[in-house]
Amino acid sequence: MSKASPADIMPLANVMARLRDPNTGCPWDIEQDFASIAPYTIEEAYEVADAIERNDMADLRDELGDLLLQVAFHSRMAEQAGHFALQDVIDAITQKMIRRHPHVFDEGARREDGHAQWEAIKAAERAEKEPDPSALAGVASALPALLRAEKLQKRAARTGFDWPDTAQVIAKVIEELDEVREAQSQEHREEEVGDLLFAVVNLARHLKIDPETALRKANHKFDRRFRAMEDMAGEQFAALSLDEQEELWQRAKVQEKAG
Template sequence: MARLRDPETGCRWDIDQNFASIAPYTIEEAYEVADAIERNDMAALRDELGDLLLQVVFHSRIAEQAGHFRLQDVIEGITEKMIRRHPHIFGEGTDRENGHRRWEDIKAAERAGKDDDSSAVAGVAKALPALLRAEKIQKRAARTGFDWPDMDGVVAKVEEELQEVRDATTPDEHQEEIGDLLFSVVNLARHLKIDAEVALRAATAKFESRFRTMESMAGDDFSGLTLDSKEALWKQAKRQGAL
């Protein structure tokens, strides 16, 4: 990467990049890692981890050239953080059973020490996928005791938000109420200990598989079929076990 970014002999594209311009690639590579894991494709995972590692090296090289930090600083920083957040492993503590809770306590103390924003929901990255960010915000709030005591309240809230979608009359109201409904569904998934992002990805994959089966059954005439005919094909694809 040092050679690629060399002002005199490097690659023009690599030289022209900055943190913002390669950030989308960093996010994309992380998703491709997740996709390889979901497909249990170890050859692809090895490849995608290399692509993701390249992004870390790329950002670090840009930072070093600007005088901010080096790749070695990144590695040392995460090493120190992992040791600091695992006192039950690297320190004198022995309570392994509550290690994750202790991890969260240490993270909260770190945030309080370096940020003027003392809110329990501070520091959740705004660039996260919406479902994931909603879940993280909810978990932060729940740790303060602001949470439904059982699932009945969560289900009632989902039903309430769905009714408010029905009652909405303007585009702005519909957008707001749909957002509230999605947020409450994420909350329901959290109470059921289900990853909302994973669940939605699975549901989308299932729909895609069944839709492709429908298209295959209908041939070239799929778009011209009536809705009733398409619904019949959908039911047939479902019976055939398309995901």
């Protein structure tokens, strides 16, 4: 298969080249490096997810553009350092997708074996470039903690290291909660809270629930109900007692369910 045509993406690459021009470019863009841009890359990915959750296609278009800009930004910095260019990124991912989908691009492959082939090819690629023989190799340490916990657990589960049923996972969550209660020092409490969160992620995995999505929805729910409480009380909200605030919280829950 021929390489992807650069025609459509080159205007963006050219804009990035102008912005990073050491003589005539934008001072802010020029002074950035991979580390300083990385947080923006992560933020843009979350904004894409937010637009999807809100089913806002116009916003999704814009957010995907912002995320694509991050790819162009990193690629331009890499090109200036003599590593690779944007076209190399496009060619690499194109070839990777073809290589990992023999059930689509190889007429002799069985289509129903697609997922198994994908995992086998990924494992072989990791083994080829990753000296770490662990089943956990390649799970990036810089991932958000919730996502990394889920990925570590999935990798471990492939080796058979996993609870056989959900009841045992729930028991583990309760056990970890008891250990939080029993912890005596702040350092110990931090450790046990971490274990509790890890166990809850495991429970979500066993229930086939994406923990990030579940927590994001819980955040949105809290945001809605808290704002409803503030609307009920007006400027006096902060002066209310905890019992009075709790009463408003319950009213907010009832109104939300009724509406």
